[in-house]
Amino acid sequence: MDIVIAVVSAIFLLLGGFLCVTGGVGILRFPDFYTRIHATGVTDTLGAGLILIGLMLQVPDVLVLVKLVIILLMTLFINPVATHALAQAALKSGLSPLLQSKNHKGG
Amino acid sequence: MDSLRFCNPKTIKEDNAIELLIDIVLLSFLVCIAFAIVRMKDLFAVIMLAGMYGLLSASFFVTMDAVDVAFTEASVGAGISTLLMLTTISMTGRYENTTRHRPMLALVVVFVTGSLLIYGTLDMPYFGSAQAPIQLHVAPHYINNSMSEIGIPNIVTSALASYRGFDTFGEVVVIFTAGVAVWALLMVNVQRRKNTEIDDANNSTHEQHFIVRFVAKMLIPFILLFALYVQFHGDYGPGGGFQAGVIFAAAIILYSMVFGLNTARRVISQPIVQLLTAAGVLLYGSVGIVSLLSGGNFLDYNVLSADPIAGQHLGILLIELGVGCTVASVMILIYFNFSGRKNDRELEEHKETT
């Protein structure tokens, strides 16, 4: 039983770590703000969730589990809202997505 | 190296290696950010980088086992300092002048000083050595006797509030003074303006973000509750008055950003905040006076109750409460004054243009 939990936890952690790196590559390599916010907004929340679930499988006592659940809930609530507010503010300030203007240039 | 070194030569063990690696990586990140800050002219970008710098140094403090320090840096760096800097540059201008005065001379001075300091570090005991002088003086006393003398497991809190209580009293007075000084510098006569006029300026920027308002409304009670948890759990885990005060203030600041400064001022009136600023310091000081009158030394909590341990618990609870009170109200006072000044200036400009 222990070994199963250890393996499942390892899978969650590795998957989460992989998603975080993917988000990092996305924020660096994507061409404009909106694609970048897409990359991080998606992978950040999912990656954080996976890593926290992986940690939850290893907790020594209940209090730690409760704290991890609080962190997970906060991440699930706050991250999308922050991303949403950011994208909305950017759109309102007149920052336009790249595709509209560069389609014909093949960018 | 020479035999005067206070340590056994550092051997790199397996379990040690990963912590050492993380330590080196985090410190290198810090240096990268610091250099980027030097190069940048856009103060907004500089402040964003300073925010990252704070996050990184909190991570570093966690890896160095300084959980209480990391906690403080987390609450200060994430909550308050970025906001104060942003308020300031929104009043003083976003771009730095491109000319620097005498960069070559400054570089030479910096280079020489830095080389001397690095030469000085060569004589220092190695990092992590258990035989370094700093580890042998009073620290063993705190670690070994804290449980029997004070009776709380968090040694940082017992040293902060009891062993070095007088020190902390001084720090609280400094914070109080800084708060009063900011108030004196930035005070705006609120009554001068009609409330409706301020409300108009307030609401124009806030009414659109419905989702943000909703989530903030849900979040603020949690933050306040968490601040209280930090305040009263500080004896057993990381936390205490300083951290709790800053977190509490951050919740109020979030409220005033989302719902407007004037609304926040109606919820928490500034005169009460000013009163609480002084009340915290007075509470701290009066615990000292009471212990003095009961026949002990200043801030000697053993005499507060028949049982010395119970006395220590009571004393630490009270002075942490005083610290939390002062820190929270000073932070709120500072933010209210900064933000009020900004609103005032915007109203002036608005009037001039119309």
Next chain:
Amino acid sequence: MDAGNDWAAAFFGLYNYWIVVVLMMVGFYIVIAHGNLIKKIIGLTIFQTSVFIYYISMGNVDGGTAPILADNISQYSNPLPHVLILTAIVVGIATTALGLALAIRIKESYGTIEEEIIQGMDNPG
């Protein structure tokens, strides 16, 4: 072989302090070479943080953990630097706020926060 080990030990043993010196000098450079008052305050913050890192690094003990007593742990890091730095961080933000408030007042009186221009206004000619 022995000399190589010595160098590695010195590098890993003193790396933190070297970084502290570098950060401190970066902060110092910003304070003396930049004219913008806000930038100077940020330089001071960097300087300040380097001192925090210095203290916390000194308090660290190999194999120690956070100084919160728990069963079956015998080695703790030094709590004293933590106490000093914990209060210093909050004092630091309070004094930084004071500096920023002064910068705002200077901007209101002089119309700028660039050091040279202010000095030029104070001593014309």
Next chain:
Amino acid sequence: MLIAATVAILVAMFLAMIRGIVGPTFYDRILAVNMFGTKTVLFISLIGFVMGRPEFLDIAIVYALLNFISVIGVLHFSGSVEFRHDDHDNSTVEKDS
């Protein structure tokens, strides 16, 4: 596995840091700081487990709560006068609209 995840987080932090330094727009930097904050939460949670004392997750909770405040704060001030007309440094991307 904990260590592998920690290293992955550090790599992601480094990439976000580069985006924060490079910019180019105001919003890219806010995004980078926000992502950096999330990564810090994860890093602090993980490092607690790596060092064998996971009871100090309170710090991670503080960041999880207060990150929101800094993003909202930045957006709040981005509406103010100083920032409204600010594209003389946003040289590359949005100029071609």
